[in-house]
Amino acid sequence: MxxxxxxxxxxxxxxxxxxxxxxxxxxxxxxxxxxxxxxxxxxxxxxxxxxxxxxxxxxxxxxxxxxxxxxxxxxxxxxxxxxxxxxxxxxxxxxxxxxxxxxxxxxxxxxxxxxxxxxxxxxxxxxxxxxxxxxxxxxxxxxxxxxxxxxxxxxxxxxxxxxxxxxxxxxxxxxxxxxxxxxxxxxxxxxxxxxxxxxxxxxxxxxxxxTVSRWTIADLAAVWPVPGAGSDKYSRGVVGLDTGSVDYPGAAVLSAAGAVGSGAGMVRYLGPLPVAPRVLDRYPNVVVGQGRVQALVVGSGWGERKDTGVVTRAMTAGVPMVVDADALRHLPPRGGHAAVVLTPHAGELARLLGLQRAAVEADPLAAVRSAVARTGCTVLLKGATQYVATPAENRVWLAVPGPGWSAQAGSGDVLAGACGTLLAAGLAPYEAALGAASVQAVTAAANPGPLPPHALAERMVNVVREILQNSDGA
Missing domain, CATH: 3.40.50.10260 (YjeF N-terminal domain)
Structure with missing residues (x-):
């Protein structure tokens, strides 16, 4: 580090x-x-x-x-x-x-x-x-x-x-x-x-x-969840995805790509039923419908969704969760907790804080700390440098840096799914946020060029295998 x-x-x-x-x-x-x-x-x-x-x-x-x-x-x-x-x-x-x-x-x-x-x-x-x-x-x-x-x-x-x-x-x-x-x-x-x-x-x-601590690949390997001989799909972690909409079905597919590609024990799709076939066509291992989950991912591709109470209900229940994209507009005032990971980009964080985007970009350290103080949640600020802050620590962590190729529409949906998988596996919220951002960056670095985010998500499995193998051999 x-x-x-x-x-x-x-x-x-x-x-x-x-x-x-x-x-x-x-x-x-x-x-x-x-x-x-x-x-x-x-x-x-x-x-x-x-x-x-x-x-x-x-x-x-x-x-x-x-x-x-x-x-x-x-x-x-x-x-x-x-x-x-x-x-x-x-x-x-x-x-x-x-x-x-x-x-x-x-x-x-x-x-x-x-x-x-x-x-x-x-x-x-x-x-x-x-x-x-x-x-x-x-x-x-x-x-x-x-x-x-x-x-x-x-x-x-x-x-x-x-x-x-x-x-x-x-x-x-x-x-x-x-x-x-x-x-x-x-x-x-x-x-x-x-x-x-x-x-x-x-x-x-x-x-x-x-003041800040930047992860290395060794830090990523040290926390990555590895199943044991007695593991099953529930002990590995079940992540629920309430993502996508009729207008933005791709976000549901991409969040599923992130969850599957990062090794979820099970992925439940909890979003709009008309979108479910799109997810299943790509990932037939996803289960559709309510059931036991250890973590939730909400907000990616919601658009102008009317039923937004899921954010407040999940926070009240204390379920570890990732709040992304459109769901960030529906945070309860000061109702968060550290097991909730917010994943805004600079524009979304600026809106959350009532600032101009330029102010967030000029001093992201101050902005991410302000967001933690205001919401009580763990915050992952996405961008060229990815910042993670949590109420339990004074320092700010930085994810492993990646190439500019990953700056593309849909990357955030993949990131949200991967973060949900790691939360469901039992990682601390800041570790889940850093792990998801870092594995996405390392995967992009290992596969340079204009690959779309779902293609990168499907290559995460190879990158995770290589990281763990190199760590075992060290």
Missing amino acids: DHGYTVAQIRAAEGAAMAVLGNDVLMQRAAAGLATAVLRRLRDGGAYGARVLLAVGSGNNGGDALFAGARLAGRGVAVSAWRTGSSVHEAGWAAFLAAGGRELDAAGALAQLPRQRLVVDGVAGIGSRPGLEPEVAAFAEACRTHAVPVVAVDLPSGLAPEPPFSDAPHFTAAVTVTFGAYKLCQLLEPARSSCGEVELVEIGLDLPEP
């Missing part, structure tokens, strides 16, 4: 470490890790004689880059540096020059850029405001234009380290070498894509409880 921290948490941890070790020790640890990461990426063409350009600001990030540059020069790398501000880290600059580093001005840095194997971005750190000065912004854009890879020091300069994110100019990194802990921008979209591959260098920080 990868953990992310706010700027305030990281600054406090750095301050405590500096009080014991001193700033020089932490900087040298960071510089050593940065130099190692750069050398690793120069390996293919050889490090000796390779040209590397440092863009350095006046703060500690610039110092990290300069000390790393001195180490690189000692390995035969041809290192030059552009001082982007009016000052520079003095000890780092002296070490860089003593090692044979060469200074460039702004014009020289632009002129020499096409000849560089890579650029090290040490302009700004977590204490800086988003955005870049025009001259630096032009250089960052030139790196993209000339396709020169950027290795960012701690985070790409100009990028906000935590929400709210903005469209301010910033570097786009192929690699970000971060120190001590992951910053939120390295885990959350849209900022995460600008960080490229993120490499964490330990420098000896004593960290508090994280």
Whole structure:
């Protein structure tokens, strides 16, 4: 599991470490890790004689880059540096020059850029405001234009380290070498894509409880329900689907695809009877009609449904359930409980909170926490980054990230069905939400391309098998 921290948490941890070790020790640890990461990426063409350009600001990030540059020069790398501000880290600059580093001005840095194997971005750190000065912004854009890879020091300069994110100019990194802990921008979209591959260098920080925790495939394997020799369809979990409508029958089929593909012991279809044949034509193992269930999925494809009391009745009964799509409009005021998983996208969450969609997208962490506080339910916010929060915990979890191919109509219906299966199998609500979102993402990553959501759902079984087999062999 990868953990992310706010700027305030990281600054406090750095301050405590500096009080014991001193700033020089932490900087040298960071510089050593940065130099190692750069050398690793120069390996293919050889490090000796390779040209590397440092863009350095006046703060500690610039110092990290300069000390790393001195180490690189000692390995035969041809290192030059552009001082982007009016000052520079003095000890780092002296070490860089003593090692044979060469200074460039702004014009020289632009002129020499096409000849560089890579650029090290040490302009700004977590204490800086988003955005870049025009001259630096032009250089960052030139790196993209000339396709020169950027290795960012701690985070790409100009990028906000935590929400709210903005469209301010910033570097786009192929690699970000971060120190001590992951910053939120390295885990959350849209900022995460600008960080490229993120490499964490330990420098000896004593960290508090994280603000966010991102699941890995190992976390997914650890919670996935595996039947034993004595299992039957009831012990594996029966999930009831009150999904779809005459106007939107596809939602019923897709939610069934998610439930079946994620391994339900039994799927009961409880939606409108005229839709049932569509579900059975695709999944003849689904049972139609009332009966025992361990979890419910409601709302997907309801449309303008008149009978919406199922939400309130199920919540009152305490049945674990997934409330998706149109059913989110019918939540009882403050009548929820943690075993209810709400699965809104940003627009639906904005409506639930009385906000503009842009406000949710700018600070999804705050929005998902507000939704939990308002409803008392577990909340899965769907999107490029998928957030899960629950009343029982202060932190927010992130699902395993997936590719953009899964951003298509119907994916949410599949996700709701899979989440219902995992709830019925007995997983905690936050685990069911994370498990469903993660397995869908991993399946999309394993099957890249424009596959429709029902096709991906049917490939979940292979992905789950591979995940569990690899986990057993680890």
